[in-house]
Amino acid sequence: MERRSEQMNITTFMLPAGYHKDSWRLPGSRAEELGYLDFVLELTLMAEAAKLDAVFFGDIVTADTILRNDVKMNGLYEPVTVLAALAARTTKIGLIGTISTTFSEPYNTARQILGIDHMSGGRAGWNIVTSSRGNSNFGLEEMPDPADRYRRATEYLDVVTKLWDSWDADAVVTDRESGVWADTEKLHRIDHRGEFFTVQGPLNMRPSLQGRPILVQAGSSGPGIDLGSSFADCIYTAQPDKRLAQEYYANYKRIVTEKGRNPAQVKILPGLVPIMGDTVAEAQELADHLAAQVNMEFGVRQLEASHRIDLTGVDLDDRVPVERFPAKLATSRSEIFRRRAFDDGLTLRELIIEDARGTGHGFFIGTPGQAAEYMIDWFDDRACDGFNVNAPFMPGGMQMMCERLIPELQERGYFREDYSGDTLRDHLGLDDPAPVIARS
Ligand SMILES: Cc1cc2nc3c(=O)[nH]c(=O)nc-3n(C[C@H](O)[C@H](O)[C@H](O)COP(=O)(O)O)c2cc1C
Numbered sequence: 012m013e014r015r016s017e018q019m020n021i022t023t024f025m026l027p028a029g030y031h032k033d034s035w036r037l038p039g040s041r042a043e044e045l046g047y048l049d050f051v052l053e054l055t056l057m058a059e060a061a062k063l064d065a066v067f068f069g070d071i072v073t074a075d076t077i078l079r080n081d082v083k084m085n086g087l088y089e090p091v092t093v094l095a096a097l098a099a100r101t102t103k104i105g106l107i108g109t110i111s112t113t114f115s116e117p118y119n120t121a122r123q124i125l126g127i128d129h130m131s132g133g134r135a136g137w138n139i140v141t142s143s144r145g146n147s148n149f150g151l152e153e154m155p156d157p158a159d160r161y162r163r164a165t166e167y168l169d170v171v172t173k174l175w176d177s178w179d180a181d182a183v184v185t186d187r188e189s190g191v192w193a194d195t196e197k198l199h200r201i202d203h204r205g206e207f208f209t210v211q212g213p214l215n216m217r218p219s220l221q222g223r224p225i226l227v228q229a230g231s232s233g234p235g236i237d238l239g240s241s242f243a244d245c246i247y248t249a250q251p252d253k254r255l256a257q258e259y260y261a262n263y264k265r266i267v268t269e270k271g272r273n274p275a276q277v278k279i280l281p282g283l284v285p286i287m288g289d290t291v292a293e294a295q296e297l298a299d300h301l302a303a304q305v306n307m308e309f310g311v312r313q314l315e316a317s318h319r320i321d322l323t324g325v326d327l328d329d330r331v332p333v334e335r336f337p338a339k340l341a342t343s344r345s346e347i348f349r350r351r352a353f354d355d356g357l358t359l360r361e362l363i364i365e366d367a368r369g370t371g372h373g374f375f376i377g378t379p380g381q382a383a384e385y386m387i388d389w390f391d392d393r394a395c396d397g398f399n400v401n402a403p404f405m406p407g408g409m410q411m412m413c414e415r416l417i418p419e420l421q422e423r424g425y426f427r428e429d430y431s432g433d434t435l436r437d438h439l440g441l442d443d444p445a446p447v448i449a450r451s
Pocket residue numbers: 068069070071109139140141142143229230231232233234235236247248249282342343399
């Protein structure tokens with residue numbers, strides 16, 4: 012295995028309740044403050060001090076998860092507003108937020124993400140999702156089927172990127188003498204007419220300091236990969252198994268190349284939940300302690316909902332009978348769930364704990380040094396270009412990641428000691444997509 016010349020890209024999934032389900036029950040969790048600024052700001056400043064590429068906020072537009080007592084998944088932050096607040100209190104770290112293409116309009120989204128970009132000096136990213144639920148809050152009887160959602164998302168991305176490019180980089184002239192602030196010849200209508208949207212343009216905002224905000228995508232299905240490989244700069248993915256991650260990586264880079272894009276310019280970042288201690292025994296003790304927080308009754312209901320499966324009457328210490336799985340699995344994560352249940356023979360209790368730890372993502376139990384070696388092995392072996400690290404509990408898990416794990420990677424030369432640029436595009440090592448205006 013050859014050492015790669017570049018360094019890892021690392022973002023963190025910002026879930027202030029802690030990524031491990033029910034870890035907010037621990038006495039030091041500050042769960043009283045979920046949804047407010049100060050706590051999430053402190054966590055973000057920790058990530059910035061560790062020189063991470065970005066903090067990432069997921070989003071769903073329904074209270075379904077909180078109604079099942081799944082506090083973590085709800086997030087409790089609306090991405091655009093929290094990122095705008097964080098933009099004002101941070102200077103370097105990238106700010107990635109989720110907006111669903113199914114429940115919004117491209118002109119609004121183009122402005123919101125570009126607004127965060129401007130407020131932060133070129134540090135915004137948009138995580139594009141098509142949402143698997145939320146219809147009842149938007150006047151829809153049912154969710155549109157995935158193919159329709161992705162068709163809409165593809166046209167949506169086309170519109171948003173055209174709007175972001177609707178001002179030439181040098182359109183703002185600020186000519187006091189003539190009274191011309193923007194050279195209107197350099198603002199272009201997009202005149203988009205499509206299946207879902209009719210948008211004249213141009214955008215009513217000056218262009219991005221990083222050329223364009225960063226696009227992030229996490230689809231794993233055929234249409235999801237098609238969208239991501241066409242537009243995205245970063246790909247999030249749930250990959251608990253190294254060999255499968257390598258296959259996914261090779262396949263994704265091949266598709267990107269076939270589309271005429273440079274595969275090195277599309278960063279693949281699987282999730283990872285590091286559960287760490289000074290010794291392996293301490294890390295295992297922490298993992299057991301976190302597992303002991305999990306409410307099994309809620310866990311059953313959450314698994315039923317995530318995988319659309321009926322678990323009534325299944326004993327926690329039994330395996331899930333094969334006939335309980337629907338012929339057509341609910342999501343790509345359900346595939347992993349089924350594999351763990353059948354190929355690996357986990358009991359329902361073990362499945363609930365595994366779901367609580369990783370929710371489909373890989374997790375690691377060991378010392379910070381071992382976690383760093385594990386990450387390096389995946390990186391050098393081309394299973395990824397870095398990671399989206401999910402702190403298992405807050406604030407301690409974030410602190411451990413930033414103050415113990417990252418230094419182990421830095422010592423080995425696999426992660427930056429300081430930021431070398433000001434924009435998220437700089438941190439990710441991505442080329443400018445179009446001529447950019449002077450960064451002074
Ligand atoms: C790290 C990660 C973060 C995600 N964040 C969100 C999110 O915030 N909101 C959401 O609706 N879906 C989110 N998803 C789900 C994806 O958008 C996507 O629906 C899922 O990976 C299944 O892929 P598919 O839509 O191609 O079937 C996330 C997935 C991953 C791996």
